[in-house]
Amino acid sequence: MNLVLFDPNELAAPLPRTDRRAVHVLQVLRRQVGDAFDAGLVNGPRGKATVTDITADHLALTFVATTPPPVAPPITLLVGLPRPQTARDVLRDATTVGVGAIHFVRTEKGESSYAQSSLWSSGEWRRHVLAGAEQAFVTQVPEVTHGRTIAEVLKETCPAPAAGVSAGAAVRLTLDNYEAARPLAAAAPRRGSPVVLAIGSERGWSAAERVLLRDHGFTFVHLGERVLRTETAVIAALSLLLLH
Incomplete structure (x- = not known):
């Protein structure tokens, strides 16, 4: 945990010592009353938190902002809903690398039971995006949705262009091992361009989903053999994408 994140309303009350962040501050950082550490507000500024009181049950903190909120990376990630452990890895690591949104979508070849996991129903998923942001030393966390079909998400995020009309400002790319003719590196947009990147379920896209993606202006790319x-x-x- 390189940065300790708090929701803005959390600093108004003492932090229980059983909270994972309190454990980190006291046992890993070994902070005492009067000591400061790197902290930030979720999707807000970064700064310094100072321990003002430690009791048997809690510790109290103050926070001073020093760095403005970051700009969300202009990348929207669409992922065919994977098994829960894979989803945990994607939530954490994609947040660390940097994305603006992650939409986990139901696909024809995906396992429907994955949507019923306690990862989603309990709200556990948010813990993993926060861990990714804390690792990256940033306060920005992506928007996350789950459980909708790919058609529903595409309709909202990537409306199909009318005949003879460009697909829009965002570059739309999808990984596919079977029908992609170009490597991703050759299709990457210039720096700063918004991107929508779609990655299928663990069994890939169905034929109907490939048609749907093409209808919505996606270019099929690959990462090699x-x-x-x-x-x-x-x-x-x-x-x-971030390299380019």
Whole structure:
């Protein structure tokens, strides 16, 4: 944990000593009353928090902002809903690398039971994006949705262009091991351009989903001849996009 994150309303009350952040401050950072550490407000400024009181049950903190909120990276990630452990890895690591939004979508070849995982129903997913931001030393966390179909998400985020009309400002790319003719590196947009990157479920896209993606202006790209795990493909693709 390189940065300790708080929701803005949390600093108005003492932090219980059982909270993971309190444990980190006291046992890992070994802070005492009067000591400061790097902290930030979720999707807000970064700065310094100072321990003002420690009791058997809690510690009290003050926070002074020093750095304005960051700008969200202009990358929207669409991922076919994977098994829960893979989703945890994607939530954490994609946040660390940097994205503006992650939409986990239901696909024809995906396992429908994954949407019923306690990862989603309990709100556990948010803990993983916060861990990714804390690792990256940033306060920005992506928007996250889950459980909708790919058609529903595409309709909202990537409306299909009318005949003879450009798909819009965002570059739309999808990974596909079967029908992609170009490597991702050759299709990466210029720096600062918004990107929508779609990655299929663990069994890939169906034929109907490929048609749907093409109808919404997506270019099919690949990461080479090797077949990668979903979590590996996400990080490899994001790294290439951010490099460009």
